[in-house]
Amino acid sequence: MCSPEEAALLRLEEVSSATLARINSLVLQPLLAAAAEPTDAQGRECLRLLQQLHRSSQQLWEETEESLHSLRERLRRPGAVALESLLLLRQADHVLQVHVEYLEAYTSCVVAQAFQKAAKRRSQYWRGQRKALRQLLSGASTEGPVGATLVQALRQPLTHHVQQYVLLLLSLGDTIRECHPARELVVHAATIFGDLQSFVGQALEQAVATQALWPMLSSRQRDALYTPARRLLQDSQELPLTVSPLRAERVLLFNDALVLLQGHSVHTFDLKLVWVDPGQDGYTFHLLTPEEEFSFCAKDPQGRAVWQWKVTQAVCQALRGKKDFPVLGAVLDPPDPPPCRYVAYTFRAEGRLCQATYEGEWYRGRPHGKGTLKWPDGQEHVGEFCRGREHGFGIRLVPQASEDKYDCYKCHWREGSMCGYGICEYSTDEVYKGYFQEGLRHGFGVLESAPQSPQPCKYTGHWERGQRSGYGIEEDSDRGERYIGMWQADQRHGPGVMVTQAGVCYQGNFQADKMMGSGILLSEDDSLYEGSFTRDLTLVGKGKVTFPNGFTLEGSFGSGSGRGLHTQGVLDTAAVPPDPSSTRKRQLGLGSFPVERRWQGVYTPFRDFVRAGCPGELQEALLGLHVPSPRELRKSQECLCCERTHPEDSAGRMDDILDELLQHREPEALQQCLRKALNNSLHPLGKLLQTLMLTFQATYAGIGANKHLQGLAQEEVKQHAQELWVAYRSMLKVALQRKGLAPEAEDDAETRDLQVHSLVLPLVLPSFYSELFTLYLLLHEREDGLYSQGIANLSLFPDTKLLEFLDVQKHLWPLKDLTLTTNQRYSLVRDKCFLSATECLQKIMTTVDPREKLEVLEKTYGEIEATVSRVLGQEHKLPMDDLLPLLIYVVSRARIQHLGAEIHLIRDMMDPTHTGGLYDFLLTALESCYEHIQKEDMRLHRLPSRSDFTELW
Structure with missing residues (x-):
């Protein structure tokens, strides 16, 4: 019912x-x-x-x-x-x-x-x-x-x-x-x-x-303020209020804006961008807005409380986008407006942000967090802000005069300026990848033009306040030249080396982009000129030319009225022809650029990072970033959520990295830990190695692959290994400090060298091996050519004839234990004699680690002795007189290409502690074999005749 x-x-x-x-x-x-x-x-x-x-x-x-x-x-x-x-x-x-x-x-x-x-x-x-x-x-x-x-x-x-x-x-x-x-x-x-x-x-x-209210205002004020949806919440004519520093005649609080009237001027403030701060007394409270701050003073504490309360609740209402229900003020103690907000705002005051529109996160009247800033001229910045300034990662577009052309900066920013690592793509199709300071290129960086540009070039090196300054490498692909040396104010200035694709090299002092004074010129045929040059690299004045055959010409040089070079001096033909290995002495740049000072700009960001205690928030600025390659500026979130080291994750990742260093300090575990770190581009040590690889390739690959730079390169690799060990130790020190543990004792020079050669060098050498070994190949090309000719001639001998030719004592020949007919002897013995040693020695080409190469050589020696001991039926130690011819035999049968380059690389990069030991002895024996095979009697001896082969069969 x-x-x-x-x-x-x-x-x-x-x-x-x-x-x-x-x-x-x-x-x-x-x-x-x-x-x-x-x-x-x-x-x-x-x-x-x-x-x-x-x-x-x-x-x-x-x-x-x-x-x-x-x-x-x-x-x-x-x-x-x-x-x-x-x-x-x-x-x-x-x-x-x-x-x-x-x-x-x-x-x-x-x-x-x-x-x-x-x-x-x-x-x-x-x-x-x-x-x-x-x-x-x-x-x-x-x-x-x-x-x-x-x-x-x-x-x-x-x-x-x-x-x-x-x-x-x-x-x-x-x-x-x-x-x-x-x-x-x-x-x-x-x-x-x-x-x-x-x-x-x-x-x-x-x-x-x-x-x-509207009829009470002037027409100008009404036109500026009137909208049908706007509601008046409080009027200073009903509850008096004074404002400073602006002397407002009237204050109007609407549901969406705070308005200050001053004469004919109307100052409107969006409530979404108003922050209320309580005053220090009972009469005053403060308001923060994006461009101004005000103090509001009431006649009594009650008036101040009403105004502050109403403004606070109006701000909350505006942020929610709807009116309070059931009524404004129904809750006696409502929550304060959030200090962090997401709002769009156009700046009005004069300055760098005049007429710019910011849409994003705010904190207490300032852009703070992620947002987008757009200027009327088309500039646009998408990124992270802090206290009103660009701070953190950001992408800036700057339109250029050309239609649809602009510069795109994808960088780290600090207090409104580029600072830290960045990638900049210019409207000229040039790309810069490197570090900035106060908005200018500063530190290490690479500037490269587009391959299709009229004059393609690339600079890899140091910058100072936007200009090339310090040690750097410039490659001019169009002219086929590479400059390696010092810079000042964007010009080549100081000691430098010029390498050309034609094989000509210059070394001397540069001033205002030109080489002047005394220097060195090395031609492709290894002719060496030492003397004076003009600015256009013309020989002038006193000098000396050393020809490849050892002849020297010393006197005065100049260019006459006709074509060609004119000289007046003494030609010495009595000089002894140079040894093939003398080209090793013609190494450029060794005394001009101390290896420990070449790439300080690469190490400086890492050292600053460690000095600051390896903070996670600076990890991305150190490691760099991988941003989308297209220049389209998408929505804010799309641009910021690119493949980067995200700051919110960096602190945890850095803690994990440091913890891992603490947990793996034993030699075997340490080597695995370092290998993992160096192979990870998101690890500070891995990023450091990656950048060093970039500098190495820029210096020695392509046009720079010149034999006269081999010494410069090999000492650079050793220096990088030392620096990486120091970098590891400095990170370990930070890890210990974070855990409150006592720091480890500092390494002395001997301990550091031992760790570098035993731990670090084998790990980093593969990263540089391709370019480094190429330089060794070029440097020892003539020697290896003679060696290859000798190997080719020796390979025509059957085993028994070769052993006989090398004066190997017959009782050492491994033939007595083979039961073979006469017809079988040639074919089978040729494949069996010292085969295990030969196969072992061939493994020297399968590794880049000098120590592992020496271990291969040691095993080869062991295989030779084991074979001889088997032949003799007892253990036998070979004296040098017996070992050398047997080793020559094994080397000739192994047919190792570029053995000279291999030997010299091992000698240069081996652990100094092995000097005078077994490895040194075996390497010296291998060097002797290599030199014997190059000799004329090995290359020009009478080859076996057809009757010889018939007799053997």
């Missing part, structure tokens, strides 16, 4: 539905007809607001009809339809939202005086409708202005309807048992409509106060 309260709700909904229908036909439709075809902006706005109100009224009527239908079903079939199925209870929140939307549309029309403006166009009509309007107003007077009557006609039914909802729902709740399923729904509906009743009252008061 239905309750009287339900019946009353049914009657209320019937009345409400009929009233809304009458309002639509009697008020809204005529108003829309009167506002149709507007002739100005105000008329168009009035029409838009009335149309919005009409739509909201229609939605409210439809909702009321659905509620009415559910109530009728309940009264008609009380046993079949449960109370909780009523629309008013089941969808109370939705019904509430429809009422709120209608209220927002109505109050906007009130603020804009839409009823009054539309009514003026049909005043005669409205005078004839006063009786009907009086019915809507429940008998209230309609003798006032038509516009005010219309306002009241739409307001009174709404407020009465909500009031009756609350009363009937409360009464219905009192009649329902506590355990009834609909009890909770009824209480909820009564609560939210009670809140709506309060909200309606406050919204109407704000609308009336706002509507009354």
